[in-house]
Amino acid sequence: MEGGFETGFLLGHMNYWLFVILMMTGFYIVVARGNLLKKIVGLNIFQAAVFMLYISVGKISGATAPIITGNPDEVYSNPLPHVLILTAIVVGIATTALGLALIVRINESYGTIEEDEIQQHDLEQYDKDCARAEEAR
Amino acid sequence: MEIAFTILLFIALVATAIAIVFIKRLFAVVMLSGVFSLLAALLFIVMDAVDVAFTEAAVGGGISSVLMLGTIALTARTQKQPERYSLVPLAIVLLTGAVLIYGTLDMPNFGSPDAPAQRHIGPEYIARTPTDIDVPNIVTAVLASYRGYDTLGEVVVVFTAGLGVILLLSGLGRRRGTPYPRGVSANRDQDNAQ
Amino acid sequence: MNDHHLILRVITRMLTGPILLFGLYVQFHGDYGPGGGFQAGVIFAVGFILYGIVFSLRDLRRLIPDWIIHKLVALGVLLYAGTGIVSMLLGANFLDYNPLAGTPIGGQHLGILLVEAGVGITVFAVMLAIYYAFAGRPPSLNDEDW
Structure with a gap:
């Protein structure tokens, strides 16, 4: 009895844990990699894992896709998460495009898309500005 | 059968994501992110979300790859080798993951028909759509x-x-006459002029 | 320029038409099967983007100039919001389609059609505008460097 409950619990929650693994892989790319394009790819992976989590909440076992078949006994999965995520995907690509556009502009003014080089450049610029202010005084 | 297929998809998804972590060539990274989207679309189909799968395949596999390739063409094509590997990001990620997994322990079982999300407004939409609006989808x-x-x-x-x-x-x-920022050659107006 | 990628060029010529047709099918069949304005807009834009990648951006710009795209971006949102305003003028709530046609169900069908068209137009135009913006910049890599 106890064992049966454990198996059911494991099988019923395993998908959530797998989503968390995917989410954390995306998160790791965002935190640990300095390349801005790769950060965007990491964010997309994170985002896709969140989408999967939402969709899995709406799933009912034995149900079918929420398109009316005419059979009155048919069980449908919950359509609400589908609607939310469908629009979220398109909004996601629009914001991704905005991020990519920012990357292109950053590359034009810094000549690099690596985070540490951009910071280095900013620090040097700051030192130069300070020295110039010192001279002016 | 469905569970076996889901697990297979998950293994492929996680393998793709981990490959993206380690690959340095950005072209390969973009292609793998397209593969990731198509696998995600398959997973959405398994979870009955056909509309979402359709969108993910069109957006993730199509447009998103094109835009990222466009960005690579305008910037750089390889990622710089990190100077030293730090364990701090890994620790943060593991900690966050542990907290999230702790949070899932109270969630209802996957596919359970009496989960709170299935009780409230979803069934109402399903029941009312044929009489209110009369479209099958x-x-x-x-x-x-x-x-x-x-x-x-x-x-x-x-x-x-x-x-x-x-x-x-x-x-x-x-504004007209403003000089271009550094790194942009002046011949871009050939395409932009109109 | 015209002498290489022969296979790509021939296949693109064959595929562009069916892709656009499929986009229209997805747009108008969204009530009955999977699909709708969001997906149709993306697919329709992909048809043009494929053409632009394989042939040239200049040809594509001649086909659909920037100013048309910029107008379409706004037109979709206006069509969507306008449908809501019309239903308000007819005495119902904002975006309540019941009074748009003779019967409530007919009104809902018409409202959904208009709203989905608005979504499709905006998504299509935004995707194409984004592609124009990226592809119109001078690349920093040569073709051989890939």
Whole structure:
């Protein structure tokens, strides 16, 4: 009895844990990699894992896709998460495009898309500005 | 059968994601992110979300790859080798993951028909769509009619993001005679002139 | 320029038409099967983007100039919001389609059609505008460097 409950619990929650693994892989790319394009790819992976989590909440076992078949006994999965995520995907690509556009502009003014080089450049610029202010005084 | 297929998809998804972590060539990274999207679309089909799968395949596999390739063409094609590997990001990620997994322990079982999310408003939409709106695809009915206001907001977000990209990249916001920023050759007006 | 990628060029010529047709099918069949304005807009834009990648951006710009795209971006949102305003003028709530036609169900069908068209137009135009913006910049890599 106890064992049966454990198996059911494991099988019923395993998908959530797998989503968390995917989410954390995306998160790791965002935190640990300095390349801005790769950060965007990491964010997309994170985002896709969140989408999967939402969709899995709406799933009912034995149900079918929420398109009316005419059979009155048919069980449908919950359509609400589908609607939310469908629009979220398109909004996601629009914001991704905005991020990519920012990357292109950053590359034009810094000549690099690596985070540490951009910071280095900013620090040097700051030192130069300070020295110039010192001279002016 | 369904569980075996789901697990197989998951293994492929995680393998793709981990490959993206380690690969340095950005071209390969972009291609793998397209593969990731298509696998995600398959997973959405397994979870009955056909509309979402359709969108993910068209957007993630199509447009997103094109835009990322465009970005690579305008910037760099390899990622710089990190100077030293730090354990701090890994620790943060593991900690966050542990907290999230702790949070899932109270969630209802996957596919359970009496989960709180299935009780409230979803069944109402399913029951009312044939009499109120009479279109077979419930997702379209909810998207365009019951929650039309939300969708209007989403369209405005897409509109605004499009405006942002046009202003950032098409040079419409640049006054005539302003010099180009560093790294841009002057011959780009050949395409932009009209 | 015209002498290489022969296979790509021939296949693109064959595929562009069916892709656009499929986009229209997805747009107008969204009530009955999977699909709708969001997906149709993306697919329709992909048809043009494929043409632009394989042939040239200049040809594509001649086909659909920037100013048309910029107008379409706004037109979709206006069509969507305008449908809501019309239903308000007819005495119902904002985006309540019941009074748009003779019967409530007919009104809902018409409202969904208009709203989905608005979504499709905006998504299509935004995707194409974003592609124009990225592809219109001078690349920093040569073709051989890939």
